[in-house]
Amino acid sequence: MVKHQAITPEPRPTVPEFSLRLSSTRRGARLARTLAVQQLTEWCGIPHDSDPARTVALVTAELASNAITHGHLAGRDFRLTLLLLPESLRIEVTDTRPERLPPANSPELPDAEAESGRGLILVEAYAVRWGCTVRDAYTKSVWAEVRL
Template sequence: MTQDQLTDEAKPPHTPARQLTLRFSSTRRGARLARQLAVQLFTEWTGFPYDSDPARSVALVTAELASNAVRHGSLPGRDFRLTLRLLLAGFRVEVTDTRPECLPPPVIAEPTDDGTSGRGLLLVQAYADRWGCTAGDAYTKTVWAEVEFRTTGS
């Protein structure tokens, strides 16, 4: 378990106020634990209740990104990495896996009515304010999504 940064110090607008990075096993259990951690930290860092709309959005987005990393982005014996960042008016979820050649499609097509899969990125697109994918090196890719929120004083 690694922790890159976790601080309350004032940061420039483009720098996260808080950040945590952890590795999880590329299993369904790892994806579930990643979702639970994301919601727990979101509620602790923001003060939003667990059942608020932004917390539900964070849960859904994290669940989809983590399950995609397990299902489509894993190699035997390789973990995925979850990075959570508290931004000034949002929360960023990043999931890094070991299959950079398996990029999400640039345009998300509507699934067929009888299809049993293919809706995950549509949900991410619907619940996240921004999302995308970056390939940092020849061995990994990171799919990220940002959920914006407004505090009562904003």
């Protein structure tokens, strides 16, 4: 079932938005996770130690980690964008490798001994929906919507 592959731009809703460029490093990925939870708390009053906040942290961490691992070009940052939708938080991570798209179908489980390869499986499990949008020849955004 293909439910997450989009190549055409989506219209941007007029909702509260937070957007910031971060370094394509592990430190940048950690900061993305922290900022996403902080912004969720400011917008919704949801405590940092609640299930929705932990879900936002996990999904943000996986998307940011994929951006720095698979979507990184030397000297280029990634962008974290958060959109507060009526019933969910949309987390977008934009990187500089539009030719490297996530799998078109549901991600497959890696070998039991593999040390990586489970990130998108977690995103699919925790997100209401997720996908990839290529807006131009230089960037792609992988996004996920987490129910609040």
